[in-house]
Structure formats: structure tokens, C-alpha cells
Amino acid sequence: MSRNLRTRAIVIVVAILLCLIALFAPWHKPKGYARSANDFFKPSNLRQNLSENIRLGLDLRGGTHLVMQVQADEVIKAITDGNRQKAEEELKKAEKDGIKFTAVKVVANGLFVVETPDTSKHTEIREKLLPFFGSDAWEVTTSASPATVTFKLTNAAANQFRREATEQAKVIIERRIDQFGVAEPTVQLHGREEDHQILVQMPGVDNPERVKELIKGEAKLEIRAVDVANPQRFNTREEAMAALGGAADKEVLPYNEKRGDGGADTGFYILEKSPVVTGVDLRDARGVQSQQGFGFEVDFSLKPIGAEKFGNWTGSNVNNYLAVVLDNEIKSVAVVRSRIEDRGQIEGNFTQQQAEDLGLVLRSGALPAKVVYLEERTVGPSLGADSIRQGVRASIFGLILVVLTMLIYYRFSGVNAVIALVLNLVILLAGMAVFSATLTLPGIAGVILTIGMAVDSNVLVFERIREELRAGKIVKSAVDTGFDKALTTIIDTHVTTIVSAAFLYAFGTGPIKGFAVTLTIGLLANLFTAVYVSRTMFIWVLNRGGRKAETLSI
């Protein structure tokens, strides 16, 4: 018996030590850090280690939780529009081969039709166009009346495009947040695949307005040629449209350039539709102090291919004008004095923040589609600290109530239950540190619930022991029977609660997941403390002094 007791005691002591190490050791320090005795024995260091080892959720730490949806249908629309345009161009070229058509129209997302009166040419049209679009992505059907050749994007291909767009958006958003400098952000795909949702969590950012703009930012940068025939600025859109005269390869865009005195020059220009250089050609973009001396600007440099394009164009267009267009608004117009290879700047009298943000968005690449925020949850750090305070207070109060009740009702065995309970909590916290589980406010409620449920196991055992004692059994036999009989019930009850916690984990979002995890770890720890540890203590008490005990304080 004493050997059994010794083994048990060793197991328990080792378990306690492991827990303390998990909780209070400086795991967060980088490798190679020379550990000194101070680390383990100085209270303030211990406290710091503890707070590092237990991860706090956003609702306790303060931070922002964002769920956004990528408007993936826009991508399909863009592809459809692009393909329609290409089809039209190709068919125009093919007119000399006798293929006539009346129109190429977009009917819906992923669906466009070639209207042609000559049904005999349908197969030819199909053979001609399909290679451009990918034969496994588009289904082609022909019909005699109305005489059309229909191109439809297959569902599989459409879903593929949408999925890729969401992935791409996620990567770009990750880049933007990374450059913004958030500590430990989370960026991941969220929900079902067809939801196209992205989850972003930023601890410590409790005022997310700027980051939200950054994430959404659709900086579409283009450098375009100003119409050589009409390079002047127009005052109204009507004048510009009149001068444009319906030319298909040019368009009118608004112009808005901020001056140093806070005002702005406005107007309209006629620009070529095709850009010389776009955001894709950017190598780098930085917000820097403006050379002109007021405000900030964004300096950009181009990749080799883009640089070549730019160089060629500027080389053959000296004394013509170019316009820097951002999100379809002209930011500045400049005259080309000489061939420019690979640099340029966007002037807009930006503030430092605006310039830096714009540079960041340009650097990270353009989002493939618009992003809409579906969910925003922000908690300020003062509220988070409040919540922790309240949670801890409630825990302590609950703990005191439970401890008092156990001591009063079960007398000395109540001490047994209390020790088991304290150990349960220690193992619970250590478990959370080891599994990097996040402690949330519902999680603290889970700890409080664990306190109540943990003593439930003890109560089961103690009540059984009392019954056996009442029936006249001797003390040792009563204790053994009590534990044996209660074990199956304890396991049953723990399994059912853990199963419902598992469902909660699958269903819930962050804080709820935290609750499920805390409850589960607490109950698993309870299986150890209420059965093994508690029994060990009984064995010790019953065999103290070398003789078997006659009575039991219970």
C-alpha cells in the first residue's frame, strides 16, 4: 500500500511541476536566451511570463475582428467583359474571311452571345474564338433562331475563378496588414468556400478606421497619354465630351490636383483609353516628402518590362502630355521633356499618412475585386481590462462560495476536495498555455463553470462513501467502493459535457470557441484530480501513523 502511495505521490508531484513550468517558464524569450535563476524566482518576472504564456482573446486584450466578403462575381463580370471585347476584335478581323456578325453582347455574368444572321458560319465562329478563351472553361452552343452563338462559362470554371480571386485577395490583404505593422495579426479564409469570406483579427488595434481603408483600398494606378489633338484642360465635362466627338479609343476623366495652399485645380481632360503603364508594372512605391516642398508625394519605380514600355512611349512622345490616373481620377498632368525610363511620382499634396498609405496599397498589388465588410467587432483595451477584472472577481467569489460549502458540509474531506479543485485549476491554466488556447471572456465563465462541475465529481464520490458508511461498511471499504462505483458515472457525465463542448467548438466563433476549449480542458483535468489525486489523498489520510483509520471525517 505504501509503495502504491509513493508512486501516486510521485506522479502527482511531477504533474504539478510540469504545470508550473508550463505556466511560469519564459517560453516566449527567443532561443539562446541565457536563463538565470532570476527568471524563476522573481515575482515580477513570473507574472510577466504568466501573462505571456496565456494568450488572451480580442475581447480581453482589445483589438479588432473583421469579416469581409470578396465580391467575386465582379471577377466573372470582368472576365466576361474582357472576353466579349476580344471576341468582337477577332470577329472584326475575320470579316474579310466572310464571317459576318451583327453584335457581340453580354447577356449576364459569364454569358455572352454573338449575334449573326448566317447560321452556316456558326461552327467556324466557334472554332475561331474558342482557343482564345479556353475550351474547358467555356461551353459553346449554337441556335438557329434567334441566330446566335452562345458562350457560357462553366460552373466549375466560374467557381475556380472566384476561388482564385478570394485567395489572391487574401494574399494582398495579408501583405497590406503586414506592412501596416500589426502585431500578431490573423488573416485567413473564413466560412464555407462559396462564401468567399476573409477573416482578419488584429490585436491591439482598437481604432481600425485607417486599417479598414487600407484593406479595402482599390488604388488603380494608370499612366495614360493625353489626347494629342486636344491636350488642353476643359472646364466642364460637356465641353470635353464635345471635343471628344465620340472617338471610341479615348475618354474624358475628371482632374483634381491639390495645390500647396490647400486649394485644388480641377477640370477635365481627354485621355487615351489604353494605359501606357498600370499598377501591375510597379516595382515599388513609397510615400516621401515632396520635392516641391509642400506636402508628400508617392514616388514609384517600374519593373523592367514596364520600364521599357514607359521608356519607349516617353521617348517617342517628347513635348506631349501624360496623366497620372488614380482610381479613374487624374492626379497630375505633366509634359514629357525627355525619355523617362523607370521612375515617376504621383503628386497630390498628400499628408504623410495619405502618401504612406497610398504607397502601401500600390506596393501590395491591386485587389482583384471589391471587398465589403460583413462583420466588425472592436473592443477597446480599457473595456478588455474591465472584463478581465470582472471575470476574475466572479471567479474568486464563486471559488470562495464553493470552498466554504465543501468545508462546512464535508469537513475534513472537504479539504481534500478543495485541494483537488485548486490543482484542477492549475492544470487547466497549464493546459491552456501548452495548447496555446486563447482565453476569452466566455472562457473565464468556462473556468467558473469548471469550478462548479469539478466539485460535482467530488460530491458524487463523497455521497457514495457516506452511503456505504451508513450501510455499515468499514472506512477503507467504503472509500474504495465509493470511488469504484462513482467512476463510471463521473466518466459518463464528463463525456456528455465534453461532447456538447465539441459541438460548440465546431459551431462557434472566437469567444465561443474559447469557452468550449476552456470547459473541455477543465473537465479532462478534473478526471485526473477528482479521481486520482483525491483518492491518493484519502489513501494517505487513512494510513497515517501506520495504522488503519477507524473513522473518516466526511
Next chain:
Amino acid sequence: MFEILKNTNYDFLGKKWLFIGLSWLLILAGVISVVYRAFDGKDNTHPFNLGVDFAGGTLATVKFREAPDQDKLRATLAAQGIEASKISIQPVGRIGEAQTNEVLVRLPNLVQIQRQEGQSETAAVAVSDADIGKQKILAALATFNDESSKGKVDLNTIGSDGLLSELNSRAGLDSQRAGEVAQRVVDYREKSSNGLIRNLSEVKNLSGVDPQIGEALDKHFFTGYASVKSVDAVSPQVGADLRNRAIYVTIIACLGMLIYVAFRFKSWGFGIGAVIAVFHDVLVTLGIFSIMQWEINLTVIAALLTLVGYSMNDTIVIFDRVRELLRTRRRENLEKLSNDAINQTLSRTIIASGLTFLTVCALLIFGGEVLKSFSWCLFIGILIGTYSTMYIASPFMLWWEAWRAKKRATTVSAPVKAEAGTAGESANVGASGVTPQMLAAAGISTRPRKKGK
């Protein structure tokens, strides 16, 4: 030993009709409340007070410098195009604070969604961002600041990165200095000043803020009258999705329990009895939530699922005891066995429930506003759960087994008559409701013992 409830012999199941009737009454009350509120036409009561998690909308905690003029806040919000009756403003009480300067502002859903023909709410596309409500609240709060603050930056609503940028551009500080000062101001606001700085002079007295910066602060910054401490903004399609999932998960969890218990006790009667008790608990709790109009949000669903597990616990304890009694007293009437089981476990049930109940009370009193609904749910649930274990689970289990036993007695009698011992047993089965499956579950063989064993 200090004991209460020892050797009790209450006839629980004898009065079962009384209590089942009571349960029906409670459920009926809940149903009436739901139906009544669905059709009473009042805007501020709903069948269930769904939180923003499920209904969409905005919920913000706003802290004011002093007790706020709620009417003014409501008016400025309504002026931005929100239906005044749907704006909810509730003061937040805190233990130990006589007067509270915090309010919870709840706005209805303002997001426009595009729904195509026949599309469900969850698949609709949002046209605008979920934070519309938050922007409107911020705009309304700005009206509380006086004229002198126009054009200046509010120290109470800005984040540390925004403050850095403003100090940089307006006060001309270099990035590093601006960063230090910004961090210090925000730390002071959040850690020492509880989220709201009252006066610019407090900031100017901080270490590291020299008179030069102080001047710049006077010129370009002010301390706002209110700040938003937390926000939950949810789009309607997210809300609809969560609603569906909550219902789905609760039902699946109950079914999972049913299968587990039926498996453990090798008898559907136990499983169904347990699950009906759990369903009863959930229905009564939801009914009370409807009557009291407590908010149902994600944490309440967590509480409900915990309740499901907890109610199962109680029921399993009693059924375990029944199973144990079957081993030694199988010829007795099942109803008497169940009654005895309940009595024997009564002490444990009351004390364990009582202890968990105590911890929930601790949560209710000290747990704060966020956990209020959660705590109420557990509070009611534990009371109802304990009651349902005794008066709902056992009677159902008894009925089921009696019904099964009746079926068995009529169909099985022919081949069983061949053996003397078993004939008596099957007769017993009919009378006591103890079926061979239950005995098997208890580990007792139903085949007659050989002589001399």
C-alpha cells in the same frame, strides 16, 4: 456526518402527473409569450430579443464624460435616418459605481443587401459595409462636442497610429517622438483614465509632454465628450447564417446525446427519456427568455449547449443508479426502483446542482454586462434542469419501457414458455416493466441458471 437529505423516501414519481402538468404550463407560457409578442405590433418587444449576432445591426458601448442626455443622443441618431423607435439606449450599471456614464446603444440593421429572386438571406450580397451604424454613432457623438473643437482632432476617439500621424503633420513632431507621445497618451487614456480623458490639462501633465507639445495640443487637439469603447457591427446575412447554425447545432447536439445515452444504457427508453428532459429544459428556458425579453446572442447559445450537457449529467446519474439497482432487485417494479434511485441520489443532485448554481450566481452578480444573458440562461437552466431530471426523464423512461414490455409480453411468450424459469421471468417483465434489454445493460444474463452453479 453533517447531512441533509439522508435516507429520504419521497414518492417522486407518484405525483408525476402534477409536475408534468406544471411543465406543460411553463412551456405553454413561453409559447404564448412568443406568439403574443410576434403579433402585438409593438416595436420594442419581439418574440425573442435577438442580439446583433442573430438579427444584424450595431451594438456599441459608449462612455460619456458625465451621465449623458439620452434624448439628445436618440434625436441625433434619428436625424441620420434611423427609425427612432428602433434605437435602443440602455445605461450600463456597474457594481460599486453609483452613477453610470456608459450606455449601450443598439441600432437596427442599416446595411442594404441585394437579394436575387429566390435567394436565401444568407446568400445575399451586401452593398454597403457593416459599419454604417458605427459611423452614424460617431457622427452623433461628435455633436456633443462644442463649437471650439471644430477642425481639431479628438484625443478620445483616435487610435495610437492615427495620433502619431496627426502629431506628425499638425504638430510637426518627427515620427519617433510622435510615436512615443502618441503611445503615452493612448496608454494613459486606456489604462489610467478608463477610456476617456476629461481634460486636455491631464494630457499636458504627462511625463514626456513638454510645453512645446502642450501648445500644439491646445491648438490642434481637444478631448471629446464621448468615446466608443466597443462595437459589434453585423451584416444581416451573417446574422441569418449564425441563426441557422445555432438551431442546427442545438438539434444535432441533442441527437448526439440521444445516441450516446441509448448506447451506454443499451435501451432507447433511457435515451429518449434523457433527450426529452433536455428538450424540455431548452424550451422552458427559451420561453422564459421570451417573457423576460433577455437578449439572445452567441454566448446564450453557448450557455444553452452547456445546459444540454449539464442536464444530461443529472439524468445519467439517476439512470446509472437505476441500472445498478436492477442488478440486485430486478424483480421489483421499475417505478419503485426509479423512485428509490432518485431518492438515493437526491443528496448528490441537490448539492452538486447547488454548487454549480452558486458559481452561476457569482457570475450573475460580478460577471458584468457582457455575460449577463449567459448567466441568466445558466441560472434558469440549472434550476429547470435539476427539476426535469426527476420529473421528466424518469416518467418518460418508465412509459417507454412499460410500452416495450407490453409488446414483448404479447409477442415473445410462445418460444419462451418452453423453459420453466424464463416463463416466470417474462411474466415478471410485464408486471414490473423491466425488459431483458435493460437487464442485459445491467450485465445480468436472462437465461436461467443451471442447477448447481
